[in-house]
Structures are given as structure tokens and as C-alpha cells.
Amino acid sequence: MNLDDFVSLSEFLVGVPFSAPLPTMTALDPKLAQVYMTELSAWSLQGPFMEQLLTTWNGIKDQPVEQRTASVNRLIMNDENLGPLARQIILAWYTGFHPWSPGQQPTPDPANYSGALVWMLARAHPMAVPLSFGYWQTAPAGTES
Amino acid sequence: MSKKFDCDVVIVGAGVAGAMMAWKLGSQGVKVIVLEAGPGKQDDDARDGYVDNFKIAGTPYPLRPAALKNVDLFTNSTNYYQEQPPQRPKQGPIGSATDTNDPDDPFGEYNIISSDVASKGDWFQTNYERQAGGATWHWLGNSIRFLPKDFTLRSTYDPQPPDGGRAYDWPITYNDLEPWYGAAENSIGVSGINPTANFGTTRSTPYPMPPIPQSYSDTQMESSLDGVTFRDKWTNEDYPLQVSPTPQGRNSVKGYNDRAQCHGSSSCIPICPIQAKYDATQHVQMAQKTGNVEFRVQSVAYQVLADTSDSGKPIAGIRYRRWETDSFGNIRSTEQTVTGKLYVLASHAIENVKILLNSPCGNLTVANESDQVGRNLADHPVSLVYALTDKPIYGYRGPISTSGVESVRDGSFRKYRGAFRMEIGNDGWSWPLGDPYTTPADLVNGGTWGTQLAQQVSDTLTRQLRIGALAEPLPNAKYRVQLSGQRDALGIPLPQLTYGVDVYAQRSLNAAVAASVQIFKKMVARPVVQYNYMEFLDSRGAILADTFRNTDEGTPNIFVREGWAGAGHVMGTHRMGSDPATSVVDGNQRSHTNRNLYLLGSGNWPSYATANPTLTIAALSLRTAEAIKQQLTQ
Numbered sequence: 181m182n183l184d185d186f187v188s189l190s191e192f193l194v195g196v197p198f199s200a201p202l203p204t205m206t207a208l209d210p211k212l213a214q215v216y217m218t219e220l221s222a223w224s225l226q227g228p229f230m231e232q233l234l235t236t237w238n239g240i241k242d243q244p245v246e247q248r249t250a251s252v253n254r255l256i257m258n259d260e261n262l263g264p265l266a267r268q269i270i271l272a273w274y275t276g277f278h279p280w281s282p283g284q285q286p287t288p289d290p291a292n293y294s295g296a297l298v299w300m301l302a303r304a305h306p307m308a309v310p311l312s313f314g315y316w317q318t319a320p321a322g323t324e325s
Numbered sequence: 326m327s328k329k330f331d332c333d334v335v336i337v338g339a340g341v342a343g344a345m346m347a348w349k350l351g352s353q354g355v356k357v358i359v360l361e362a363g364p365g366k367q368d369d370d371a372r373d374g375y376v377d378n379f380k381i382a383g384t385p386y387p388l389r390p391a392a393l394k395n396v397d398l399f400t401n402s403t404n405y406y407q408e409q410p411p412q413r414p415k416q417g418p419i420g421s422a423t424d425t426n427d428p429d430d431p432f433g434e435y436n437i438i439s440s441d442v443a444s445k446g447d448w449f450q451t452n453y454e455r456q457a458g459g460a461t462w463h464w465l466g467n468s469i470r471f472l473p474k475d476f477t478l479r480s481t482y483d484p485q486p487p488d489g490g491r492a493y494d495w496p497i498t499y500n501d502l503e504p505w506y507g508a509a510e511n512s513i514g515v516s517g518i519n520p521t522a523n524f525g526t527t528r529s530t531p532y533p534m535p536p537i538p539q540s541y542s543d544t545q546m547e548s549s550l551d552g553v554t555f556r557d558k559w560t561n562e563d564y565p566l567q568v569s570p571t572p573q574g575r576n577s578v579k580g581y582n583d584r585a586q587c588h589g590s591s592s593c594i595p596i597c598p599i600q601a602k603y604d605a606t607q608h609v610q611m612a613q614k615t616g617n618v619e620f621r622v623q624s625v626a627y628q629v630l631a632d633t634s635d636s637g638k639p640i641a642g643i644r645y646r647r648w649e650t651d652s653f654g655n656i657r658s659t660e661q662t663v664t665g666k667l668y669v670l671a672s673h674a675i676e677n678v679k680i681l682l683n684s685p686c687g688n689l690t691v692a693n694e695s696d697q698v699g700r701n702l703a704d705h706p707v708s709l710v711y712a713l714t715d716k717p718i719y720g721y722r723g724p725i726s727t728s729g730v731e732s733v734r735d736g737s738f739r740k741y742r743g744a745f746r747m748e749i750g751n752d753g754w755s756w757p758l759g760d761p762y763t764t765p766a767d768l769v770n771g772g773t774w775g776t777q778l779a780q781q782v783s784d785t786l787t788r789q790l791r792i793g794a795l796a797e798p799l800p801n802a803k804y805r806v807q808l809s810g811q812r813d814a815l816g817i818p819l820p821q822l823t824y825g826v827d828v829y830a831q832r833s834l835n836a837a838v839a840a841s842v843q844i845f846k847k848m849v850a851r852p853v854v855q856y857n858y859m860e861f862l863d864s865r866g867a868i869l870a871d872t873f874r875n876t877d878e879g880t881p882n883i884f885v886r887e888g889w890a891g892a893g894h895v896m897g898t899h900r901m902g903s904d905p906a907t908s909v910v911d912g913n914q915r916s917h918t919n920r921n922l923y924l925l926g927s928g929n930w931p932s933y934a935t936a937n938p939t940l941t942i943a944a945l946s947l948r949t950a951e952a953i954k955q956q957l958t959q
Contacts, residue, residue: 195778299761301782323717
């Protein structure tokens with residue numbers, strides 16, 4: 181399985197690059213991508229479909245963006261096997277949660293926690309990460325308020 | 326000290342009440358032994374362990390099999406307030422070299438204690454903690470004084486709702502407690518200013534630190550409410566809806582009590598990672614430094630030794646089980662007894678009762694000639710109303726709450742319904758819905774992905790705001806703590822709870838919902854309210870059929886969460902009063918019957934008001950420490 185394919189698929193699924201009015205983000209973290217690809221390959225809700233997912237993506241990733249979007253919807257998001265895995269990938273990036281293991285609660289790893297996209301998109305910061313006294317009085321830097 | 330006793334004063338419980346008293350007495354040369362049921366772990370490793378482990382949606386406590394087991398018991402519960410047996414291995418005394426706690430150990434060092442209860446789904450939704458420092462590890466930090474009329478609810482308003490709830494006056498007044506409020510604010514380290522709507526809470530001392538700054542969303546709400554009033558349905562009187570800074574037990578100044586300045590980690594609950602927020606481990610350590618206080622951890626007090634033939638004789642000792650866990654996970658415990666001249670139960674409103682009801686005395690149980698031990702169990706039920714404001718307000722930043730609405734905490738309506746206090750959250754929809762995780766999950770599962778997903782997640786999370794309003798209940802004897810027929814792993818009877826949200830508090834919740842919705846309607850141009858709440862009640866407590874209908878059309882942007890939440894405020898189970906026939910302790914928190922026995926904590930409260938309890942618990946402890954010192958010197 182190709183990590184570059186996993187990164188490019190992830191970026192397309194989660195909406196990266198982010199640009200204004202969102203906070204700027206140009207690429208996903210490849211180290212975190214390795215973690216998610218490995219773990220979601222080892223186990224996912226629907227079964228071991230990572231290779232099939234990346235092969236499918238490899239066949240459509242170079243299409244023009246509108247065609248690519250339609251292809252992702254048709255061949256991945258609406259596929260009964262690949263769709264759930266794609267949604268798991270998206271949620272891993274957004275929340276930092278590890279894959280759901282059978283019988284366990286979703287558990288974010290401390291190492292992934294601070295990289296979860298929700299913090300950036302909320303214009304906030306990971307909980308339990310100290311910043312500075314009083315910053316909360318004003319709107320976040322870079323926002324129009 | 327006479328060799329007749331092991332110490333001058335035995336204290337059960339190293340939470341804020343017990344730890345602060347131990348420090349106060351120890352610093353005056355009084356020899357103290359503190360029995361703590363849980364482990365004594367209190368250093369930075371423990372804090373880091375909590376920080377690493379709490380990051381689980383909707384689960385603000387470390388994930389561990391023991392806790393999950395308790396949740397299962399909660400779900401499948403019969404009628405028992407389930408305690409987790411102590412399971413921590415290799416636990417040494419506080420701060421000792423043998424303390425080898427491993428934060429990654431899957432077995433818990435404290436116990437989530439959930440409950441069930443009663444009928445109609447009136448679950449007791451509050452828990453507490455067995456560990457040195459107690460529940461202050463995870464308190465919000467709000468340090469709010471009671472109002473003068475909170476001490477005289479009966480003589481001022483005398484509410485008489487149809488379910489039998491009745492108010493009782495305290496045997497002390499606001500003025501009696503006022504100096505001790507100041508002392509408690511200094512001991513905790515409170516940052517604050519007196520709000521405009523302070524209802525006569527005069528002060529003899531200033532706050533030790535300037536207020537914590539209000540959040541951006543606080544000021545946005547404040548500006549939208551300029552001049553807005555709330556009309557009470559019971560009296561047709563208007564009350565201003567004013568946002569004001571909340572006094573908080575967290576440092577606005579670096580170094581106060583050797584603690585850090587708040588850095589806005591946004592995780593006050595479950596844990597402040599840098600201890601800018603006060604917790605009672607501070608006073609555990611201060612007590613240890615006096616050289617006069619011995620902490621005995623993993624020591625579960627279960628019985629007060631009293632004369633079974635004469636209920637008026639002094640208490641002679643406290644029995645406890647000292648436990649440890651072997652390498653196979655088996656719990657071993659040994660029987661112990663400790664003696665002192667005076668005894669203090671500071672293990673909170675449920676554990677105190679459990680010990681007392683398990684202690685024969687004459688024909689009754691200790692301190693229970695009034696039959697009030699265990700009765701009047703209460704919490705502050707919380708209404709949660711949350712909104713998607715028109716403009717971004719940028720939550721998930723700063724202390725979880727920095728402002729509140731104090732102006733609705735007192736008024737003539739208290740003859741009919743409870744007061745409420747509104748806490749404005751800086752934590753988005755974390756409390757009501759488990760965000761920031763729930764929104765992306767809902768969107769993704771609904772088919773949204775890509776750029777559209779990022780835009781919608783950002784747009785939603787930056788506009789989430791919530792109000793939690795603490796409702797005032799009345800004492801009601803039918804809600805109570807009793808001993809169950811089941812025993813814990815140490816062979817100690819488990820407590821059994823009967824609980825419900827009383828009519829006075831239900832009316833308060835209804836008013837709080839109405840006021841919260843009114844506030845949010847000022848922050849959205851086209852409000853659409855989605856009610857998921859309980860019914861309004863009429864003046865006799867009957868349900869009004871036409872309330873809380875979703876009459877507005879469109880996509881909802883103001884939401885009322887179903888039911889109520891627990892506040893973590895266990896109150897009322899061994900109340901104080903002037904009359905021994907109707908109360909357990911006097912105004913000094915001293916047993917009417919057993920005069921060398923004191924009870925601490927909010928279990929002593931004869932009415933519950935709307936303030937978060939910790940500051941008042943601390944003030945009363947410091948005041949009682951003075952009384953104990955005087956009794957020892959007599």
C-alpha cells in the first residue's frame with residue numbers, strides 16, 4: 181500500500197487544503213497518515229478493504245476535480261465496503277480517534293489528539309494544552325470579528 | 326497529648342473539607358490523623374495521567390476497565406449506589422518512595438461512583454471521588470457565596486409545594502459566615518469581583534486576586550442583552566438578565582499559593598493540567614508540612630464506635646479497613662481502629678451517612694435521634710440550553726466558564742419556585758452533546774465530506790454556545806440515603822439512594838429554560854427553538870399540557886436538552902439546625918447527640934440555594950476548625 185496514495189486520498193476526503201475563510205492548511209501530516217493507514221488496514225468496521233480503496237483512488241486521483249468528486253462519490257462513498265472505511269478515515273483525521281476496535285469505546289491516542297482537525301477548524305486548541313493567560317478575551321487571531 | 330488517644334482529632338476524608346480542616350488544626354499544633362479511603366496519589370504524574378487519559382468523547386475520566394464495569398452496573402442497575410472496590414496495586418503512603426503508581430495501569434486509582442435510583446427515571450446523576458483531594462480534582466472552580474436570604478429561605482419565603490418539600494432556616498446567618506467566606510477565598514485562592522446583582526452579600530475582605538477575564542463569547546452575550554429583563558411567571562415580576570464575571574478558584578496571578586497562572590487550557594473539568602485551578606491536594610500537602618498531620622490512605626472508615634447503651638456518651642473510636650491489592654489483583658484488607666479526643670466525618674454527604682447508619686448507638690444509630698441522617702438527599706439539577714449563534718463566538722477556548730447570570734438567584738418567586746443561577750459555558754456543546762466530536766461525526770455519517778465538510782464543521786463549532794442553569798431544590802425527606810443489603814469488596818454495606826427532582830426544582834428548571842431561551846433569542850435573528858424538555862407545571866404542580874411545543878418552523882438553532890444533568894453537588898443528608906429534634910448537627914457542624922463528633926460538607930445544609938458548594942463547604946470547615954480548637958482547649 182502506498183502512503184502517498186493514502187495521504188492524497190485523505191486530503192481529498194477531509195477537504196485539505198484549507199483556505200480562507202478557514203484557517204490555512206496545505207497538507208496533512210504524513211507521520212499521522214502512516215499511523216492511520218496502518219491501523220485502519222489492520223482493522224476496520226467492514227473488513228480489510230484498504231488495498232482496494234487505495235487502488236480505486238489510484239484510478240481516479242488524476243481526474244479533473246469535478247469528475248474526481250463524482251467518482252469518489254460513486255466508487256467510494258456509495259460503495260458498501262469502501263464507503264464506511266472512507267468515513268472512518270475522515271473521522272480519524274477530524275477527531276484523532278483510533279479506529280473502533282470490536283467491543284471498545286473509540287479512543288483517541290494522546291499522540292494523535294492534538295493533530296485532530298476539529299481544534300483548528302473550531303479556531304481553538306486541543307483541550308489540556310496550556311496557552312497563555314487571557315487569550316480567550318478576544319476573537320482568535322485571523323478572524324474577522 | 327494523653328496516651329489514651331492516638332491523636333487529638335481523627336478526620337475521615339481528605340477532600341476539601343477534611344484537608345482544609347487538617348491543615349488549619351495542624352498549623353495550630355493539633356495532632357491529627359486523616360483516614361482517606363482512596364489512594365494518596367497527588368503529584369504531577371497523577372495529573373499527567375488524567376490529562377493523557379481523559380480525551381474520550383463524553384467521558385471526562387480515565388478510561389479503564391474498572392470504570393466501564395461501573396457504567397455497566399449503572400445501566401443495568403437495580404437499586405444500589407454501586408461503589409467500585411479499591412483495586413490499585415503497590416500504593417504507598419502519600420508522597421512516599423513506595424508510591425509506584427503507573428498512570429498507564431488499566432486499573433483505576435479512583436472510583437467513578439454512579440447510581441441509579443427511584444422512579445420515573447429520576448436518576449441521581451452525580452458522582453464523587455475517593456482519593457486524596459476528593460472531587461476538587463475535577464471541580465469547575467466556581468467560588469460563589471450564598472446570598473443572605475439563602476440562609477433564611479423558610480422565614481423569608483416559606484415555600485410549600487405540593488410534594489411536601491419544605492425549606493429550613495440555617496442556624497447561622499450570612500453575617501456569621503462572612504468572615505469565613507473571606508478566609509476560604511484566601512485559602513482557595515479566588516479571583517473575582519462582587520457582581521452588581523449581589524443581593525446584599527457584603528464583604529469585609531477583598532478577593533485575593535483580580536477576576537479572571539471574561540471570554541469573548543461572554544462579552545458578545547452581554548452586549549446582546551443590554552437592558553433585557555426576564556418576567557417571572559409566578560409573580561409577574563421582571564428581573565434583569567445581566568452577565569457578570571464569576572468568582573473562580575483559579576489563579577489570575579502567577580504564584581498565588583505557589584500555583585501557576587491560568588493559561589486557558591480549556592480543560593478545568595476533568596483536570597487543570599497545570600494546577601492553576603485550586604484542588605484540595607494543595608491543603609493535603611500544606612497539612613503534611615505542619616508535621617502534625619498523618620494521612621492514612623487506602624483506609625476506608627466504616628463505623629463510628631459509640632456506646633450501644635447510652636446514645637449520649639462520647640464517640641470512642643473509628644473503625645476502618647486498610648486495604649491493598651496483591652500482584653494477582655486480589656484485595657487484602659486488615660481491621661483497624663483509630664482513637665482521638667474528637668472525631669470529624671468529612672467524607673461527603675453520602676459516605677458520611679453510610680458510616681453513621683452503620684454505627685449502632687443506644688437503640689438507634691450515631692447522631693440520629695432526629696431520624697434525619699440520610700434524608701433530604703439533593704443535587705442541583707441543571708438545565709442545558711444551547712444555541713447556534715448568528716455570529717461566531719469562538720468557544721472551546723479558556724476556562725470552561727468565566728461568567729454567569731446572578732440576577733435571578735433571589736426574588737419573591739422563591740415562595741413558589743426555586744431560584745436558579747445561569748452558568749455560561751466556554752466549552753461549546755461539549756456538555757450537552759459531546760462536541761467537538763459529535764458534529765463532525767454526524768456530518769460524515771450524513772454523507773458530507775471534502776471541502777463542504779470542513780466548512781460546515783468550522784461554521785458550526787465556532788458558533789456553539791450553551792447555558793447551564795443550576796436549579797434550587799427543597800429538602801424533601803423522601804429522597805434519602807440508606808444502607809443496602811449489599812456489601813462492597815471490603816464487606817462494608819453499600820449505600821442505597823432514593824432520589825428525584827422535586828417540584829420546587831422542576832419549576833425552577835422550567836423558569837431557567839425560559840430565561841435561557843430568551844437570552845439566545847437575542848443572539849439569533851430568526852430563532853427556532855427545539856424543546857426536548859420536561860413539562861411546565863401549574864401552580865399546584867400539575868403538568869400544563871400546552872408547554873414546550875416546537876411551534877417555530879425552520880431549522881432549529883436553539884435547543885433545550887432533554888431532562889436535566891447532575892451538577893455534582895450532593896447535599897442535605899445530615900442537616901444542621903437549632904432544634905435537635907429536626908436536625909443532626911448544630912451551627913458549628915457538631916452532632917447534637919454525640920458532642921465529640923463533627924460532620925463536614927454540604928450534607929449539613931438545610932437548604933441548597935444556587936451556588937456551587939465548594940466555597941461554602943470550605944468556609945464552614947474553617948469556622949468549625951476554630952470551634953474544635955476551642956473545644957480541645959476547654
